[in-house]
Amino acid sequence: MRTQNLNGARLGGPENQTSPIGGSAAAPEGTRLESMTVRRIMGTEIEYGISVPGQPGANPMVTSSQIVNAYAARPELSKGGRARWDYEEETPLRDARGFTYTGALYDPAENLADEDSGLANVILTNGARLYVDHAHPEYSTPEVTNPREIVLFDKAGEMTMAEAALRAAHTPGIGPINLYKNNTDNKGASYGAHENYLMSRQTPFADIVAHFTPFLVTRQIYCGAGRIGIGQDASEHRFQISQRADFFEVEVGLETTLKRPIINTRDEPHADAERYRRLHVIIGDANLAEYATFLKVGTASIVLAMIESGAFDGTLGIAEPVAELRAVSHDPSLKHKIELRNGKRVTAIELQQSILEQAEAYCGADADPDTREVLDQWAYVLDALARDPMELADMLDWPAKLSLLNRYRERENLDWGAAKLQAIDLQYHDVRPEKGLYHRLVARGKMKRLLTDTEIIDAMTEPPSDTRAFFRGRCLARYPSEVVAASWDSVIFDVGADSLVRVPMMEPEKGTKAHVGELFERCEAAKDLLDIITAE
């Protein structure tokens, strides 16, 4: 394979050192940033629960592939032959602490084998990836630069799943398959909703562990998705705030499927590793409520910017983070007191308020509008949570779900072990607009929204304009027959030459609409595009 090295060309390279959004990679060490911002390269990846009505034994790898393949039959994805996933730069077992994992728990081949085993994968024209991971269909958003766009593409993923299920149901030989944007089957299994944040490589990993952990343990009070059942197998029938809290067992680690850590150490930047680290956050719940997703990623990105700038003094360290994660989740009254390392005891709301105060002081009055909106909404929900969480039943998932459950419980005089209530818990997450209870609340105008359906539908096919996802998405849309493979940091073309041409994209902020938008209008064929970008 011939590799076109584009260092210095339009798509950028290591010597093309523009300041990364939201990071301090280009700033000299120890320099305080001019302005703090929520903006940085980020994305989410959600594994959906999958179920065939009446057939609990259906093979989920087969049904997940049917879902992905059904969506891949959309006209814009099927006309030029499907592009494969390019694994060349992927090193999923590299650890952020500086060593490569050599234990026996993971087989690298497993991570690379999906093409061979026939597990489906499709790269979408919006730059997203829809594929089968483990035993679930998964949607990874394209890289975006701000929390509002995360919500946009995360919701586009949800609509993609709904359409995929609808298409599958109309495919001869495939029965109805239902999809749920949740994180547990309440029988011991959990599946992930991961977030990714590109960070400065200069930030010591120990700082992330020390200062991000108290934030992650307590943020569930506004981004938990709610769950009936305590314990991994839900053996105790009671409502808790988070879907995922009971599945986290250690503070720091590389694993994602067992002994899950609050801070995951996977170090696979999909970008220039000298400059960037991709922080892989595995501890969140999948959210339906737009404001829950907005706050989940918005607050995280601000806190990470503060960590990059050395804003925290360590006084918020929690004595027993894993135990407190569960204790906070198990107390929807939000009265639980967390014990800090310094012996103080604070509620999750108080701990979050303390982080918010520092963020306000750090971001200052001249915060950009994206940052301001996150800070304002953060303050709003913490105040409301302190008064009465049910005030947020029209804005966040767990209060919305708990409010529904409580009303239903009162009317029918049910206890928390009732199958009806568990069915409501589960069906809150159904992606079908006519069946999902979250979607029924939206249809009644009962949930505050950030977006319109039209915007979300557009985002199913249109890439974000200000990251390399634009280049990836446009290549797939414009030259479907010539793109034979792609990944987060590459697009591979077959333009009829002796060998394939691989365009690396190691700078996530290059390949934007501003950089290359007019090239797609100008170049009828992929070969013309390649001639131009490789000549510079």
Add this chain to the structure above:
Amino acid sequence: MAAKDSGGQSQSQRSRQEADAEATEAAVDPEIAERHEAITEEVDDLLDEIDEVLETNSEEFVRSFVQKGGQ
């Protein structure tokens, strides 16, 4: 309501609060009552809709939702 759990308060405070609460209840604004009724109707309506869209056999539905582990 609040007065019942406030064990530390003096008797006089407690009875004044109770009296206030009764007074408030007695003088229910018809507009508020109407709104309250509308909300109750709406909630009933929503719960009825849940009954309509909920998978028919809840027990079977919940039991057969079995997932393989994930990340």
